[in-house]
Amino acid sequence: MIEPSTVVDRLRRTTDTIVGEAELLERLASGRPLRIKYGVDCTAPDLHLGHAVNLWMMRQLQDLGHQVVFLLGDLTTRVGDPTGRSETRPLLTPEEIEANAQSFVEQVSIVLRTDPSVFEVRRNSEWYDGMRVAELLGLFGQVTQAQLMARDMFRERVAAGREIAVHELVYPVLQGYDSFAMRSDLTIVGSDQLFNEQLGRHFQQRLGAPPQAVITTTITPGTDGRAKQSKSLKNYVALTDTPRDKFGKLMSIPDSLVESYARVYTELPLDTVAALGSAAAGGGPPARDAKLRLAAAVVTRYHGAGTARTELDAFTRTFTDRNQPTDIPEVLVGTPGATVLDLLQAARPTDTKSSLRRLIRQGAVTVNGIRVDDPTKTVELTTDVVLKSGPRTWHRLRLS
Amino acid sequence: MIEPSTVVDRLRRTTDTIVGEAELLERLASGRPLRIKYGVDCTAPDLHLGHAVNLWMMRQLQDLGHQVVFLLGDLTTRVGDPTGRSETRPLLTPEEIEANAQSFVEQVSIVLRTDPSVFEVRRNSEWYDGMRVAELLGLFGQVTQAQLMARDMFRERVAAGREIAVHELVYPVLQGYDSFAMRSDLTIVGSDQLFNEQLGRHFQQRLGAPPQAVITTTITPGTDGRAKQSKSLKNYVALTDTPRDKFGKLMSIPDSLVESYARVYTELPLDTVAALGSAAAGGGPPARDAKLRLAAAVVTRYHGAGTARTELDAFTRTFTDRNQPTDIPEVLVGTPGATVLDLLQAARPTDTKSSLRRLIRQGAVTVNGIRVDDPTKTVELTTDVVLKSGPRTWHRLRLS
Numbered sequence: 001m002i003e004p005s006t007v008v009d010r011l012r013r014t015t016d017t018i019v020g021e022a023e024l025l026e027r028l029a030s031g032r033p034l035r036i037k038y039g040v041d042c043t044a045p046d047l048h049l050g051h052a053v054n055l056w057m058m059r060q061l062q063d064l065g066h067q068v069v070f071l072l073g074d075l076t077t078r079v080g081d082p083t084g085r086s087e088t089r090p091l092l093t094p095e096e097i098e099a100n101a102q103s104f105v106e107q108v109s110i111v112l113r114t115d116p117s118v119f120e121v122r123r124n125s126e127w128y129d130g131m132r133v134a135e136l137l138g139l140f141g142q143v144t145q146a147q148l149m150a151r152d153m154f155r156e157r158v159a160a161g162r163e164i165a166v167h168e169l170v171y172p173v174l175q176g177y178d179s180f181a182m183r184s185d186l187t188i189v190g191s192d193q194l195f196n197e198q199l200g201r202h203f204q205q206r207l208g209a210p211p212q213a214v215i216t217t218t219i220t221p222g223t224d225g226r227a228k229q230s231k232s233l234k235n236y237v238a239l240t241d242t243p244r245d246k247f248g249k250l251m252s253i254p255d256s257l258v259e260s261y262a263r264v265y266t267e268l269p270l271d272t273v274a275a276l277g278s279a280a281a282g283g284g285p286p287a288r289d290a291k292l293r294l295a296a297a298v299v300t301r302y303h304g305a306g307t308a309r310t311e312l313d314a315f316t317r318t319f320t321d322r323n324q325p326t327d328i329p330e331v332l333v334g335t336p337g338a339t340v341l342d343l344l345q346a347a348r349p350t351d352t353k354s355s356l357r358r359l360i361r362q363g364a365v366t367v368n369g370i371r372v373d374d375p376t377k378t379v380e381l382t383t384d385v386v387l388k389s390g391p392r393t394w395h396r397l398r399l400s
Numbered sequence: 401m402i403e404p405s406t407v408v409d410r411l412r413r414t415t416d417t418i419v420g421e422a423e424l425l426e427r428l429a430s431g432r433p434l435r436i437k438y439g440v441d442c443t444a445p446d447l448h449l450g451h452a453v454n455l456w457m458m459r460q461l462q463d464l465g466h467q468v469v470f471l472l473g474d475l476t477t478r479v480g481d482p483t484g485r486s487e488t489r490p491l492l493t494p495e496e497i498e499a500n501a502q503s504f505v506e507q508v509s510i511v512l513r514t515d516p517s518v519f520e521v522r523r524n525s526e527w528y529d530g531m532r533v534a535e536l537l538g539l540f541g542q543v544t545q546a547q548l549m550a551r552d553m554f555r556e557r558v559a560a561g562r563e564i565a566v567h568e569l570v571y572p573v574l575q576g577y578d579s580f581a582m583r584s585d586l587t588i589v590g591s592d593q594l595f596n597e598q599l600g601r602h603f604q605q606r607l608g609a610p611p612q613a614v615i616t617t618t619i620t621p622g623t624d625g626r627a628k629q630s631k632s633l634k635n636y637v638a639l640t641d642t643p644r645d646k647f648g649k650l651m652s653i654p655d656s657l658v659e660s661y662a663r664v665y666t667e668l669p670l671d672t673v674a675a676l677g678s679a680a681a682g683g684g685p686p687a688r689d690a691k692l693r694l695a696a697a698v699v700t701r702y703h704g705a706g707t708a709r710t711e712l713d714a715f716t717r718t719f720t721d722r723n724q725p726t727d728i729p730e731v732l733v734g735t736p737g738a739t740v741l742d743l744l745q746a747a748r749p750t751d752t753k754s755s756l757r758r759l760i761r762q763g764a765v766t767v768n769g770i771r772v773d774d775p776t777k778t779v780e781l782t783t784d785v786v787l788k789s790g791p792r793t794w795h796r797l798r799l800s
Contacts, residue, residue: 145563170566
């Protein structure tokens with residue numbers, strides 16, 4: 001058996017905090033397979049590299065024989081938790097929930113093993129559908145209003161003068177009770193879920209069960225450098241993205257993100273990670289090379305080394321090969337973030353706006369080798385950007 | 401049919417506010433029997449004159465053919481609402497709840513008619529036992545945390561740094577939904593219940609039903625002049641008190657309460673009420689006479705004019721008849737509230753404390769004709785007090 005402390009140490013690379021570490025070590029030492037709670041709501045999933053950080057940690061534990069309990073919060077989705085969203089989430093139909101749940105399992109299977117010996121799918125409707133109102137109210141008696149309102153998200157809402165519906169307020173109680181009902185030993189979550197999962201420990205203790213350990217993972221900014229990877233901003237690399245898209249999106253991140261991305265999204269040795277970080281900090285061709293290395297490492301993780309090499313070649317060729325002239329004209333741009341249409345206008349000042357829009361619509365425009373369909377898409381000029389419009393026209397855009 | 405406005409006007413004598421008066425008038429005009437929600441929790445009842453104010457209003461409506469729906473909050477009692485109490489209420493067993501419910505029905509039948517044509521007993525477990533968690537959470541979605549926290553009692557608790565358990569927080573939601581589930585047209589409550597019953601209107605409207613009207617009633621201080629009639633202070637006249645105790649307790653109230661007691665606890669004409677108030681304000685024998693009139697009117701209401709006359713005679717005899725000398729020695733007392741033992745010591749300074757205690761324990765001591773067993777009982781000297789100790793010893797105690 002691998003030493004419990006070694007198991008935990010291997011997780012540390014992408015760990016932010018561990019609550020209940022002593023209990024976790026003890027349980028690992030017992031030799032019994034742990035039950036790892038992976039709770040999700042059943043809204044339409046689009047898992048990205050950020051989510052995958054947690055999945056890879058669970059995968060490590062699966063490889064040691066531990067059990068991931070994939071808990072679909074179908075009941076709680078019907079209720080709705082608006083974590084980090086300004087608006088209360090729309091209620092879903094049972095059919096939508098079911099479809100989303102299936103999509104979820106498919107996506108997690110990109111990382112997790114799904115054989116029944118290490119993967120179990122549960123739904124929290126299993127315990128909530130049979131629960132009586134009096135019993136639920138009994139659970140409510142185990143927690144105070146002040147405890148719930150201590151949650152960051154609630155405090156932010158109150159500070160912003162926004163409302164908290166009571167079903168939202170009690171959502172953490174349900175999520176917490178889930179841990180008891182499914183006998184969770186450990187859960188690995190984003191730090192925004194720490195509050196709810198600590199309530200899980202609270203309920204387990206109140207109800208006479210051993211409390212789960214909670215590991216929160218490192219949060220990494222989106223590909224645009226913004227703090228949150230968000231569906232509306234599409235600023236992330238999705239697990240279902242093609243290898244080409246993954247590669248291209250990673251090539252578009254700010255240099256300053258290379259090191260942290262390499263640390264949490266790849267298995268590159270940590271000294272390599274540090275070296276990539278230093279190279280990226282200097283800018284220019286070494287930064288470009290560091291990013292290529294990062295992109296290749298991520299694609300390797302998800303699609304294998306062969307695919308990664310293919311994508312690396314394709315990308316390099318697009319930018320440096322026979323098709324692309326060596327003497328691309330440079331265009332200086334005044335603002336660090338502009339739309340594709342703006343950039344195209346800067347590069348081709350004599351063309352009309354409508355003809356440029358048509359070019360984009362025809363699929364004749366690429367940014368760093370990636371085709372762009374939306375004239376209003378923003379391009380960040382954190383490093384130079386190569387803009388191709390039509391079969392033989394290149395421009396290198398540089399922040400002035 | 402009596403004019404709806406006349407019906408409402410008759411209730412006004414003991415009404416504080418009416419929410420939804422227009423709807424109430426309209427419903428009365430429809431001629432259909434109204435469903436009047438009389439919701440109670442199932443803790444051990446000891447109904448007093450304050451509760452009876454509401455019951456008499458319902459009785460008026462019963463006499464016009466309207467239906468009182470006596471709603472036992474058995475589910476909500478299992479949950480516990482700590483209205484106005486510093487401590488969370490202990491949870492009761494189903495047997496205790498059932499016993500309390502029976503006692504409740506017995507006590508309300510002192511005022512209400514209980515024939516099925518105008519009286520119906522329901523339990524809120526009828527709808528909550530069959531309700532699923534998801535449905536309850538749906539109700540929670542109809543109300544915000546801020547709405548619930550607006551409740552006076554919650555704000556007071558927060559201000560005092562005390563906790564609010566979540567089951568307590570959601571209690572008003574349950575009480576509010578009750579109004580929908582039982583199709584309440586009207587409820588008559590103390591002002592401390594206005595918040596919860598307005599939530600009832602909210603749910604009825606949200607769920608597509610016409611909202612109940614809410615009448616809140618005049619709150620009258622306890623027999624000791626304190627704001628609240630409370631079980632722990634025993635400062636009220638209970639409906640189950642004997643006629644003698646009712647009479648005696650009413651004779652012990654401060655003069656300043658005579659007018660308001662006469663207004664809300666009797667059916668004396670309002671000009672008589674005003675006259676009693678003036679008489680009481682002057683003190684001395686006219687105040688005493690006003691109080692006798694009040695006590696007789698209350699006893700008449702509950703036990704009939706014959707019994708009231710008997711009690712009036714008995715009381716008067718005790719204080720003024722052959723047994724009681726006309727030249728009772730006066731004792732001046734320095735503080736307006738003292739224990740029976742203190743007063744006895746002041747009256748009989750040569751006796752030992754232990755012998756005085758023994759007198760009390762033997763049942764040989766009366767205060768204003770009422771036997772006292774507890775040496776530590778406080779006596780208010782708002783008017784003179786006649787203390788009898790042993791068969792032939794009287795003292796008139798007067799505040800110096």
